[in-house]
Amino acid sequence: xxxxxxxxxxxxxxxxxxxxxxxxxxxxxxxxxxxxxxxxxxxxxxxxxxxxxxxxxxxxxxxxxxxxxxxxxxxxxxxxxxxxxxxxxxxxxxxxxxxxxxxxxxxxxxxxxxxxxxxxxxxxxxxxxxxxxxxxxxxxxxxxxxxxxxxxxxxxxxxxxxxxxxxxxxxxxxxxxxxxxxxxxxxxxxxxxxxxxxxxxxxxxxxxxxxxxxxxxxxxxxxxxxxxxxxxxxxxxxxxxxxxxxxxxxxxxxxxxxxxxxxxxxxxxxxxxxxxxxxxxxxxxxxxxx
Numbered sequence: 001x002x003x004x005x006x007x008x009x010x011x012x013x014x015x016x017x018x019x020x021x022x023x024x025x026x027x028x029x030x031x032x033x034x035x036x037x038x039x040x041x042x043x044x045x046x047x048x049x050x051x052x053x054x055x056x057x058x059x060x061x062x063x064x065x066x067x068x069x070x071x072x073x074x075x076x077x078x079x080x081x082x083x084x085x086x087x088x089x090x091x092x093x094x095x096x097x098x099x100x101x102x103x104x105x106x107x108x109x110x111x112x113x114x115x116x117x118x119x120x121x122x123x124x125x126x127x128x129x130x131x132x133x134x135x136x137x138x139x140x141x142x143x144x145x146x147x148x149x150x151x152x153x154x155x156x157x158x159x160x161x162x163x164x165x166x167x168x169x170x171x172x173x174x175x176x177x178x179x180x181x182x183x184x185x186x187x188x189x190x191x192x193x194x195x196x197x198x199x200x201x202x203x204x205x206x207x208x209x210x211x212x213x214x215x216x217x218x219x220x221x222x223x224x225x226x227x228x229x230x231x232x233x234x235x236x237x238x239x240x241x242x243x244x245x246x247x248x249x250x251x252x253x254x255x256x257x258x259x260x261x262x263x264x265x266x267x268x269x270x271x272x273x274x275x276x277x278x279x280x281x282x283x284x285x286x287x288x289x290x
Contacts, residue, residue, distance in 0.1 A: 001241060003149030004028065010143025014124035014130045015122050017069040021134045023052070023142040025290045028060040037065035040121045042130055048135060055139040056146075057240045058290045065131070067121060086111050121218045146290065153285060157235055160282050164230060164252075170289040172221050173270050178265045190274060217262055220255045227252045242289040249283050 003045050004027040011020040033052055052061060087103060090111075094101035099150050121127070231248050256279065260272040 001150040001154050001235065002143070002146040003153055003288050004056075004146070004242075004290050005149055006059075006142045008138040008140065008145065009024055010134045010138035010141065012134045013069075014127070017121070019065050019127075019130060019134055020066045020068070021131070021138040022064045022066075023061065023135075023138050024064075025056065025059040025061040025142070025146075026078070031056060031058055032060040033063070034061070035063045036067070037063075038067055038121055038135035041065070041124045041131070043124045044131065047128065048131070051132065052139065055143045056290070058242055063135070065135075066256060083108075083111050114250060119220060139169055150289065151288060154235060156285060157282065160285075161228065161232060161235075162277055163278050164270065164275060164282070167271050167278070168221065168224050168228070171217070171263075171271045171275075174265065174267050175221070175263065176218050176266070178263070188202065217268075218261045220262070224252060224255045224259075227255070241287060245286050246270045246283070249279065249286060253279060 004025055006023070009020060009021065010025045013019075031053065033049055035048055037045065043156050048063060048065075052063060087108070091101050091103075134171075184278070227248050231245065231252075234245055234248065256272060256275050260269060260276075263269060263272070
C-alpha cells in the first residue's frame with residue numbers, strides 16, 4: 001500500500017550545470033501530472049511522463065526540473081529592447097480591442113521572464129540520459145516516502161477495521177434478540193389495553209412473524225462480513241488498491257444504511273451510528289491511498 005502524498009529530490013552535475021529534479025504529490029482520484037522544465041527540453045516531456053507513470057498511478061504529481069550553475073550566469077540577463085517591444089505590442093493590441101491597458105509590476109515581470117536569454121543548454125537528446133537517471137533517483141525517494149506513509153495508513157486501517165468488525169458483531173448479537181423483545185413489548189401493550197391474549201394466539205404469532213421478517217438483517221450482515229473480508233485481503237495486496245477499496249467501502253455504507261432502516265431497535269440504531277462514524281473516518285483516510 002502506498003500513500004498518494006510524497007516528495008523526492010535528486011541532483012547531479014552535468015556539463016558545467018547543476019541539474020535538480022524535485023517530485024511532489026498530493027491525493028487525487030486519478031493521475032494528474034504537471035512538468036516544469038527548461039523550454040529547450042520540452043520535447044522530453046512525454047518521455048519524462050512515461051517514467052513518472054512507472055512510479056505513480058494516482059495523485060496530483062508535480063515534476064520540477066531546474067538547471068543552475070556558473071554557465072547560466074553570463075546569460076542570465078534579459079533583453080530590454082525585446083521586453084519594451086512586447087509591451088508596446090500589448091498596448092497596441094489592447095487599443096484595437098478597446099480594452100483599458102494598465103501595465104502592472106506582475107505583467108512586466110512576466111514579459112521580462114519570457115524575454116530572458118537562456119544559457120546555451122545542451123540539446124534535449126544530449127541531456128536525456130542524465131535527466132532520466134536523476135529523475136529516476138528522485139522518483140525512488142518519492143516512492144519510498146509514499147510507501148512509508150502507506151505503512152502507517154495500513155496500521156490505521158487494520159485498527160479501524162477491528163472496530164468496524166466489533167460493531168457488526170454487536171449488531172448481529174442484538175438482532176437475534178429483537179423479535180423476542182418485540183414479542184414481550186407487544187404482549188405488555190395488549191395487557192395494558194385490557195386484552196389478555198395467549199402467546200399461542202394466531203394473531204399474536206402472525207404479528208410477531210411479520211415484525212421479525214421486516215427487521216431481519218441477516219442478509220445485510222452476511223454481505224457486510226463478506227465486504228470486510230474483501231477489504232482486509234485488498235489491504236494486503238500489491239499495487240493500486242485505492243479505487244477498489246473506495247468501491248468496497250461504498251457497498252459497506254449501503255448495507256449499514258439498510259440495517260439502520262430495518263432494525264427498529266434503539267441499541268442497533270446506536271451501533272449503526274458508531275459504525276457510520278468509523279466508516280467515514282476510513283473513507284477519509286482511503287482518499288489518500290494510491
